[in-house]
Amino acid sequence: MSVKCEAFFKKGDILKNVLLISFIFNLILLCVFVTLLAIRNNIHRKSQKEDDYSRAWNNGFEDLNNGIKLTEDSVCVSCDELGNSIVAKETLYQSILKTKCGAKFCCYKDKDLKTLISMILEHPDHQPAVDEMTNIQQNFHWWSNRSNAAHLFLSHASSPPKWTVSNISGVSFTNLPITENRIKIQKEGIYYIYAAFSLNLSKCGPEIPQMYHNITSQHPWLKNTGPELHFMNKYGGFANAWKTRHTSFLSGILHLRRGFEVATQISTTSFLDQSKYSNFFGLFELNV
Structure with a gap:
């Protein structure tokens, strides 16, 4: 092969490599562009949805940017988790509304429930009058009049904090004795038990300490056996990169005998x- 032919093929190989490198580089740029575009669109949709949520909240859910007006008795909650194919008759809600950006709200009409929610949220413009509170207590008597049931909130007035029914009238209650921060069972049966601790991690430093949340039961006459662990949740033990809030929720169904005491604790x-x-x-007996 002549020198000219060899030079020609070498030059051709160089051009081929240049074209290959150029193709790969442009392909990488295209992937980066598509990724950035997807992130931008996602951020835009999220921002628009948050704006719709904010607008709906500020307007009492009366204008969801879709031409539908709600009455003052309507109660709406976001329900995107139900998916796009769900319809109102398949739920306990009276209607399902969508905003232009696709945010979904499930609504039903209940004046007393809306008044109760406003009271719980301490909304300054919607605090119930005395007659409204009377109606609420009458219409929601099923909540607090359940036998073998309790719903307690944590009071920080003492150290350590204690479960109490005295801080939230009409919401917290107990039909069971409370002994040393434990709910005492009065009747053998099947019970649904639940507990939640919410954590504020904004001041815990660069690392979130490991914490344990559990639900236990014990009988005061069986002191040597100690509490029996039923449910447990673990959280923490890693760097506090960005999260400032966390809620640990435990629940389950237990067969409990008379005299046993149910407790929930968090390690710190x-x-x-x-x-x-x-x-x-809280807990309540299941009719099974």
Whole structure:
């Protein structure tokens, strides 16, 4: 092969490599562009949805940017988790509304429930009058009049904090004795038990300490056996990169005998959110 032919093929190989490198580089740029475009669109949709939520909240859910007006008795909650194919008749809601950006709200009409929610949220413009509170107590008597049931909130007035029914009238109650922060069972049966601790991690430093949340039961006459662990949740033990709030929720169904006492604990109370409704503990007997 002549020298000219060899030079020609070498030059051709160089051009081929240049074209290959150029193709790969442009392909990488295209992937980066598509990724950035997707992130931008996602951020835009999220921002628009948050704006719709904010607008709906500020307007009492009366204008959801879709031409539908709600009455003052309507109660709406976001329900995107139900999916796009769900319809109102398949739920307990009276209607399902969508905003232009696709945010979904499930609504039903109940004046007393809306008044109760406004009271719980301490909305300054919607605090119930005395007659409204009477109607609420009458219409929601089924909640507090259940036998073998309790719903408690955590009071930070003492150290350590204690479960109490005295801080939220009409919401917290108990038909069972409370002994040393434990709910005492009066009748053998099948019970649904639940407990939540909300944590404020904004001041815990660069690392979130490991915390344990559990639900136990014990009988005061069986002191040597100790509490029996039923449910447990673990959180923490890693760097506090960005999260400032966390809620640990436990629940389950247990067969409990008369005299047993049910308790829930968290290994540290230093980071507990002290707002009124953040921490709760309750149970009720199931009719099975």
